[in-house]
Amino acid sequence: MTVEELARLIGGELRGEGKRELRGIAALESAGPEELAYAESPRAGARAAASRAGAILVPLGASVVDKTTIAVPHPKLGFIRAAEALRPPVRRVEGIHPTAIVSPEAALASGVSVGPYAVIERGVRVGAGCSVGASVFLGDGVGLGGGCVLHPRVTIYPGVSIGNRVIIHSGAVLGSDGFGYVFAEGRQQKFPQVGKLVVGDDVEIGANTTVDRGSLGTTSIGEGTKIDNLVQIAHNVRIGRHAVIAAQTGISGSVEVGDYVVMGGQVGIGDHACIGSRAVLGGGAGVLPGKIVRPGTTVWGRPARPLDEFKRMYAQLSRLPALAEKVKELSKGGGRSPS
Amino acid sequence: MTVEELARLIGGELRGEGKRELRGIAALESAGPEELAYAESPRAGARAAASRAGAILVPLGASVVDKTTIAVPHPKLGFIRAAEALRPPVRRVEGIHPTAIVSPEAALASGVSVGPYAVIERGVRVGAGCSVGASVFLGDGVGLGGGCVLHPRVTIYPGVSIGNRVIIHSGAVLGSDGFGYVFAEGRQQKFPQVGKLVVGDDVEIGANTTVDRGSLGTTSIGEGTKIDNLVQIAHNVRIGRHAVIAAQTGISGSVEVGDYVVMGGQVGIGDHACIGSRAVLGGGAGVLPGKIVRPGTTVWGRPARPLDEFKRMYAQLSRLPALAEKVKELSKGGGRSPS
Amino acid sequence: MTVEELARLIGGELRGEGKRELRGIAALESAGPEELAYAESPRAGARAAASRAGAILVPLGASVVDKTTIAVPHPKLGFIRAAEALRPPVRRVEGIHPTAIVSPEAALASGVSVGPYAVIERGVRVGAGCSVGASVFLGDGVGLGGGCVLHPRVTIYPGVSIGNRVIIHSGAVLGSDGFGYVFAEGRQQKFPQVGKLVVGDDVEIGANTTVDRGSLGTTSIGEGTKIDNLVQIAHNVRIGRHAVIAAQTGISGSVEVGDYVVMGGQVGIGDHACIGSRAVLGGGAGVLPGKIVRPGTTVWGRPARPLDEFKRMYAQLSRLPALAEKVKELSKGGGRSPS
Known part of the structure; x- marks a missing residue:
């Protein structure tokens, strides 16, 4: 050209x-x-x-x-x-590799490519033009929209529903059991983790990221949201559209995240917290369980506070030894000091 | 019914x-x-x-x-x-999938199901009623008790010993080498990582979690302990019974964790620390190397402190700019202030 | 003997x-x-x-x-x-397992062992004496030097270049797309992630660790560097030689890390930061985007500060409630106090 x-x-x-x-x-x-x-x-x-x-x-x-x-x-x-x-993407349409195991009860649309040693179980639907990498596992009843790219070794548990043009990187696990137990009779009793996971169109999910299915309800990731590597998304979390979530962030159970939210790396969000649309969470920010981050605000720190407040507090923190010195002086009868 | x-x-x-x-x-x-x-x-x-x-x-x-x-x-x-x-668990007894590679020197008990492309090496013992998912890898000499469920793509290194009714989610890696080097002659020299990993009955291990084998000794996880996704457990760690460890927590080498301990997400524990039984570590808490968290106490913050102390300190932290202002005033000759 | x-x-x-x-x-x-x-x-x-x-x-x-x-x-x-x-390493030279899929356009040197269900694509070069585990995936054009050990289920994206005697643990993903988007027209537009990843000799990479390829440039890991489990290394990061990076650390895009750097677990480094050679980052330390950690210094805390400064500040932090009490007393007309 x-x-x-x-x-x-x-x-x-x-x-x-x-x-x-x-x-x-x-x-x-x-x-x-x-x-x-x-x-x-x-x-x-x-x-x-x-x-x-x-x-x-x-x-x-x-x-x-x-x-x-x-x-x-x-x-x-x-x-x-x-x-x-x-630099058009090198999409080799190879069709179904002879070693791929595709259930006769799965439905693959036209132009689908399936790599070696992939396993596609009963009731799976794969949309047109999807590329399913080597050793990918799609459990019973998984649904993929059109134009998805699943890199090698993605695992999707039964019943998960994925939209169109979704990209999932190697090692990601979607639809695993949430982490829920009831302590009784001296031990942790596993609570049923039988809910759904729904992933919207144009989502991208990073390498080795994990997304749990709902316990009884649904975990959902909205259209256009981008998720980095090694992120954890717990059961019943609802993430809005076009959010950006950087690496190693962890989102606890039943958290709600609005549209266009931006999270830095290693953010942690406690269960049942609510992150308003267009909020920005700085890298490493920690939101306490049940807290609300208002729409459009920027927060930082652990526990997270509005950015200005955090900065003011943080500036004072650096001066804390000097402040303590000053107070010591004052309490010795100091009053006005020359410095 | x-x-x-x-x-x-x-x-x-x-x-x-x-x-x-x-x-x-x-x-x-x-x-x-x-x-x-x-x-x-x-x-x-x-x-x-x-x-x-x-x-x-x-x-x-x-x-x-x-x-x-x-x-x-x-x-x-x-x-x-x-x-x-x-809602009885859908356990399809399919027997050994024809593409599974099972060493003739492995011993599988009755009622074991092995998924496609699983690899079971020499000397492996699999207990009755285990379900081994697609593409699972069990290295030489691995032992599984009865009734275990290994979801697709679990990897277990040679020699690891697993109890009864253990559930392991996709992508988890058990028995990998610990992280130990000796710096000498201008480079990091790998210390032998040839110890054991022993996992008790009724343990559950989350997706993409990693548990290292001992270097010379043993890493162990006690009966009934539940571990979430993306958790890291280093070499020689000993975890007690019925503990609960939430996602993205990291436990460094040689840490001891008592029974019934509860950890929130993204907790970090330095090497050789000791967490007493029934202690609770709040989300994101950081325990310094060698520290002791007393049995039954609740700690929070990084570095972790007793919860009450942390809360008091934290409350003052928010008021730090006002405190600094007040000290400035006092040192200007302020004394008693009207506010 | x-x-x-x-x-x-x-x-x-x-x-x-x-x-x-x-x-x-x-x-x-x-x-x-x-x-x-x-x-x-x-x-x-x-x-x-x-x-x-x-x-x-x-x-x-x-x-x-x-x-x-x-x-x-x-x-x-x-x-x-x-x-x-x-205790010589049990390297079973089994040759190429019959179920391994090796492209006729790949070049395997002598003494290479390839496990069951491994997939080696076009243009891959594997050096002498490498051991490629079960279900490993090597994308088009991947290069491995001699004597490497890839444990089961390692995934390497196309074009990644690996040195000699490199050890990679199960579940690690090398060369995945970096996390880069341009927000325009109401959505996140994926920026090309078409750069390289180069890993030097004698590197070790832990289980389920992820290393992204460069966006347009190159991600590189220097000779002798050791990386623990569940670490995230973003696009365009350059890591020097003989560094040690403990578990769950996250390094953001375009960060530069010098030689002999040591990082504790759960460290977080913001994009474009620069970590000087022989610097030490304590466990959980957080380096802000664009910041420079000077060669040979030890830093700790989040945001990270020189260790002495952090310790002084931290000591005062514990005394903050007492300090506030003292100031309250002084402002009530206290002056010299008996205690």
């Missing part, structure tokens, strides 16, 4: 050599003359000037001396679009 | 229509006329009154207007018992 | 019965008369005196009454060396 063709495709303004061929994407630093890069911020100017990229996506109104550029309103988004055109 | 029969089975007091048929269990909110629900607390009264459940388990002495109820001393426990009767 | 032979092999000074046969290694407490143990510290003296071990490694100049000892400069290191001689 030429730079000219690409500029037309993504609706950008070309400046420079339109006939140049592009064959891939890369970062400014590593791009070669047949690769597209992007420069989003003004600070990227110097790196852009030094880049060997064949073409550079820049913000509207910007340019780079002696470089071929395509100006677009949002260079990083333009780069994503361009990447789809320049 | 009729409500009458069920009441008799669990020893409860029936009030209402005993001839009604029950076919399953559900929550108060979602139960239909053929399902059993339970109402534990007085607060559940309104929800019980609005429920469409065919029958409701209630505490002794309680009832719900116009509803069929069974009164028992502990409704949630009664519900667990009833669930076993109404 | 006799004690005499072993002493010669590891260059130690024998005292006692040189003709005794040794057949294995053990801890002081559990060792029998045919096993070697070690006593590193003077405190181990009593345990050494009570040990039934056939021989004990002790520091130069030390001895144990009535015991056969071998004195070496570094008993724990000597023990590692002795273990290699006394």
Whole structure:
């Protein structure tokens, strides 16, 4: 594809050599003359000037001396679009590998690819164009929408329902039993974990992440939500749409998370807490059981507080030894001190 | 099963229509006329009154207007018992799947089911009635008691010993090498990790949890202990009986954990610490290496302190900016202030 | 092997019965008369005196009454060396299991063992003497150096490059997509995750650990670095040589970690932070995004501070309720107080 063709495709303004061929994407630093890069911020100017990229996506109104550029309103988004055109995903349609075990009572739509040693049990439905990786396990009655990508070794327990275009990375476990016991007669008695798990369209789930099914009710993950690696989502949790949840975060039972929520890594949320839409939880934040984080607020710390409050408190924390010293002085009869 | 029969089975007091048929269990909110629900607390009264459940388990002495109820001393426990009767676990006895690779030197008792692509190596013993899921790996000499359920893709390293009725969820890894090195000659030298791992009866282990074998000694998990998803248990750790350990908790090497200990999620325990029996560690608590948490105490925070102390300290923490302001005032010659 | 032979092999000074046969290694407490143990510290003296071990490694100049000892400069290191001689790793060279699926376009060097149900795709290169466990998945173009051990169920995404003598534990996922999205048009748009992952020689990676490939650039792990279980390493992270990273630590995107860095468990590092060589991060420490931890420093707490500063602050924290009480008293007109 030429730079000219690409500029037309993504609706950008070309400046420079339109006939140049592009064959891939890369970062400014590593791009070669047949690769597209992007420069989003003004600070990227110097790196852009030094880049060997064949073409550079820049913000509207910007340019780079002696470089071929395509100006677009949002260079990083333009780069994503361009990447789809320049580097189409290698989807090998191999059909059903002869070693895959597919129940005669499962229904696979057209264009489905199933890798070696995958196991697809009774009543499973797999939508058109899904790619099911090697050694994936789909339990009885699992439903997958169209266009899903399950990387090797994903495990989905019976009855879990997955939407369209969902991406699940290796080692993720969906629909495992929640962690619920009743202590009686001197031991922990397992409470039934027989509820559902429903995952919406366009969700992505990271490697080795675990999502439990509901105990009696339903665990649900809303459309467009993105979940990183090694995240734990407990039974009966309800997550809204287009949320972003970074690695190693843990969400306890029956928590509600609104739409467009953003969580940093290693966040912990106690059971029955409620995170309002568009709230932001800083990395490592800890929300106590039953607490409410109001919509649109940013919280941080463990236990989590509004960001401003946390920062004020934290600033004082650093000065605590000096403060203690001062109080000691005052109580010795100090009063006004020269310092 | 009729409500009458069920009441008799669990020893409860029936009030209402005993001839009604029950076919399953559900929550108060979602139960239909053929399902059993339970109402534990007085607060559940309104929800019980609005429920469409065919029958409701209630505490002794309680009832719900116009509803069929069974009164028992502990409704949630009664519900667990009833669930076993109404919703028997779907254990398909399929025998050994033809694609499972079972060493001729392994010994499988009667009624064992082994899923597709499982690998069972030399010297493995599997007790009666075990269910070994798809793609499970059991290394040389692993021992499983009777009635265990290993969900798909569990991995057990050689020599690990598992008790009776143990449930292990997908992706869990048992018996991996501990993390031990000696720094010498400019590099980390791997210390031998050749000890044992012994798991007691009635233990449950969550999805993608990891439990290391001992280095020279033994890692052990006592009878009835329940471990959630993504938990890490290091080498030489000894956990007592009937403990409960929530998700993403990490227990470092050589830690001792007593009986009936309860840990919230994301707890961290430093090496050689000792957690007394019936201690409770709040979510996210961090116990320093070598520390002792006394039996029966509740601790919280990082580093962990007794709960009361933590709460007092934490309350002051919120008031720290105001305290600093006050000290500033006093040191300016303030003395008594009007506020 | 006799004690005499072993002493010669590891260059130690024998005292006692040189003709005794040794057949294995053990801890002081559990060792029998045919096993070697070690006593590193003077405190181990009593345990050494009570040990039934056939021989004990002790520091130069030390001895144990009535015991056969071998004195070496570094008993724990000597023990590692002795273990290699006394307890050679059980590497069964079984060749390629008939159920392993090896692409005709993959290249396996001599002495490679591949377990049942492993899948090795196009363009993979496996170095001499590698052991690839059951159900391991190696994607297109993966490269393994010589002498690697991949335990069962390791997954490596396409294009990842692994050095020599690397050990990877079960359930680890290498080369998964990084977590990068651009929020536009009301949803999270997936940024390309098409970079590389390069793992150096002598690295060890724990069970269920996840390491993402670069987005456009490269994620790299330096020679000799050891990584525990359930660790998350995000895209574009660069880790130096001989670092040690304990369990459940999470390292965010584009972080740089120097050589010989040591991290405790559950550490969290924000994106673009920089950890200088030989720095030590205490268990649970949290480094803010973009922060620099200077080479050789020890930090702790969340957010992380230099250890001394943290300890001072933390000591005051415990006294905070008393401090507040004192200030209240002073502001009531207290001045000098008797206590």
